[in-house]
Amino acid sequence: MAVETPDSLTSFISSVVLPSTAPNDIRGLVSKIEKKCAPELFSRVRFTIEDFLRELHIALIVVDFQNDFVNGSLSILNGPAQQDPQAVIPPLNKLISLDGFKMVVYTMDWHPPNHISFYDHAKDSDRVLSAQDQKRHLKAFDVVRFESPHTEQVLYPSHCVKNTWGAALHDDVKIVENAFFVEKGTDVLVDSYSGFANNDGLKKSKLESMLRSERINCVITCGLAYDICVMYTARDAAKLGFLTTVIKDCSSGLSDEKIEEANQIFAENNIAVNTESEAELIMTSKKIPLEWISAVISQKLGIK
Numbered sequence: 399m400a401v402e403t404p405d406s407l408t409s410f411i412s413s414v415v416l417p418s419t420a421p422n423d424i425r426g427l428v429s430k431i432e433k434k435c436a437p438e439l440f441s442r443v444r445f446t447i448e449d450f451l452r453e454l455h456i457a458l459i460v461v462d463f464q465n466d467f468v469n470g471s472l473s474i475l476n477g478p479a480q481q482d483p484q485a486v487i488p489p490l491n492k493l494i495s496l497d498g499f500k501m502v503v504y505t506m507d508w509h510p511p512n513h514i515s516f517y518d519h520a521k522d523s524d525r526v527l528s529a530q531d532q533k534r535h536l537k538a539f540d541v542v543r544f545e546s547p548h549t550e551q552v553l554y555p556s557h558c559v560k561n562t563w564g565a566a567l568h569d570d571v572k573i574v575e576n577a578f579f580v581e582k583g584t585d586v587l588v589d590s591y592s593g594f595a596n597n598d599g600l601k602k603s604k605l606e607s608m609l610r611s612e613r614i615n616c617v618i619t620c621g622l623a624y625d626i627c628v629m630y631t632a633r634d635a636a637k638l639g640f641l642t643t644v645i646k647d648c649s650s651g652l653s654d655e656k657i658e659e660a661n662q663i664f665a666e667n668n669i670a671v672n673t674e675s676e677a678e679l680i681m682t683s684k685k686i687p688l689e690w691i692s693a694v695i696s697q698k699l700g701i702k
Contacts, residue, residue, distance in 0.1 A: 402440035461621030466564035477652030507558035508581035517553035592630035624651035643670035
């Protein structure tokens with residue numbers, strides 16, 4: 399058996415990652431492996447990657463592509479970044495139509511009509527604003543502090559109220575057969591940006607158990623808004639051990655500043671940011687993001 403070397407490992411990794419991967423990034427990963435791993439263990443790194451490639455089980459999570467976020471009361475287009483959700487529906491539908499996903503999940507905000515995130519309900523009797531915020535004339539996107547429940551909250555226009563037009567998935571978005579659906583933000587006094595759990599972290603959705611039941615180990619996600627619910631869903635997926643990528647041209651964000659912050663969070667958590675065409679390569683050619691390789695050797699071999 400040939401001895402694995404830094405050069406041969408670099409060549410191998412180059413052969414399995416997406417073509418857009420910068421060679422310097424590959425060399426940087428191999429250099430990190432060299433520093434953390436004895437030379438005789440290099441072959442183990444390769445075998446770990448090869449084993450992973452044989453066991454890819456990928457889910458697609460489409461986040462909150464609902465009427466109110468597309469062209470309703472909280473349209474992403476009206477945000478500072480002025481990104482139009484309708485413009486990304488064609489690549490989104492192309493992504494959804496790809497063969498090979500073990501499951502396709504659609505998350506949906508599914509709020510009660512008096513949800514804590516609605517600015518016109520911030521002073522309802524079942525919640526208590528801080529004394530300072532009680533004096534304010536509140537409007538959309540204000541940040542307030544509630545004394546009861548004890549939480550900070552961004553306020554929004556009423557949106558995605560359950561069983562209304564605004565909460566329905568947009569008509570132009572493809573819904574696959576045997577799709578899975580996850581409703582979130584259902585509790586009156588707790589918001590839920592992530593598809594996995596409420597913002598307070600105390601209540602999980604059914605999403606993780608659904609993925610585990612299908613032996614999913616990789617997640618491709620996209621949707622609305624890139625810098626809020628997509629970001630929180632992707633971050634939680636990565637924290638739960640799913641190798642994760644966000645498809646940027648199938649998503650729209652509210653704020654350029656928050657989009658940059660989301661990208662930083664993705665980089666810190668080995669979450670790849672790719673395009674629909676790159677997702678197609680993942681599904682058809684098993685060309686994977688370098689971030690997935692970095693994450694899998696961290697999980698399996700402790701090389702961080």
